[in-house]
């Protein structure tokens with residue numbers, strides 16, 4: 001199949017409404033979308049990605065009316081978090097309504113909902129006029145895509161359309177918060193920090209992920225975000241081989257074969273996945289990633305690097 005590349009949210013929405021899978025930009029990472037209420041269309045996402053069918057998709061919405069359609073109930077905590085962070089880099093898990101097909105929620109009784117803030121995404125979702133089910137736009141197991149070129153690498157010839165936008169502003173996936181329980185639980189750290197969430201709902205806690213026997217967020221049990229290369233987390237440059245690659249915020253004492261010195265934590269987060277992909281393209285075998293304090297976006301950044309280093 002020929003993958004259409006377009007800058008027009010209207011054209012991309014037309015392709016989606018006819019049953020196509022459309023990759024689209026967001027402020028976190030690119031998504032791989034299909035019309036949410038049609039099981040056959042949504043099925044195509046799982047096939048294109050090679051995604052296990054027990055891993056649910058996020059519903060991307062343009063407005064609060066769509067949220068009311070997807071959720072069975074909206075607890076007070078969810079309302080507070082939505083008021084504070086929607087539109088934005090937050091996904092809220094709510095009890096799902098009867099209209100949500102099982103394939104989207106992977107058989108769970110809940111649905112993850114996100115309202116992206118990027119203007120182009122909003123225009124696209126508005127043109128769709130229906131919620132869009134979408135995981136991150138990467139082949140299963142690969143790092144998420146933060147540019148349309150990365151999407152094309154993974155999906156050229158496999159999906160109907162790519163909506164071309166800029167590189168993703170945050171570069172890490174949204175924070176996932178379960179609000180279907182009494183106190184909100186963060187299932188995946190992300191661009192919105194736990195500190196920010198607690199300022200709005202102080203009871204918000206960090207959930208346990210991989211070590212848990214029956215993970216609350218099914219995605220947690222799969223290997224994620226990993227390049228082909230071996231990822232090593234380092235605190236300093238005492239025990240490194242400069243023939244390899246490095247990404248971090250400190251200037252190394254001498255240059256690595258391939259390196260990216262970031263301007264700060266946000267730049268580090270924004271650059272990580274693209275750097276992973278770049279290193280794979282260059283055939284590099286080891287990528288050193290500098291450790292950062294687990295605060296603010298640093299927590300999500302360290303989570304992704306730690307996951308990538310466990311192979």
Ligand code: TXA
Pocket residue numbers: 026028029030031032055056057058091093105108110111112114134135136137172173174175176187188216217218219220
């Ligand atoms: O920033 C993002 O969230 C991006 C953009 C495209 O919106 N999307 C994204 O989707 O990262 P995905 O599918 O790659 O990751 C969603 C995560 C998975 O770990 C999944 O298991 C979890 O959220 N999730 C989705 N629905 C859930 C639910 N109902 N209950 C628990 N976890 C859920």
Ligand code: MG
Pocket residue numbers: 135136144
């Ligand atoms: Mg993903």
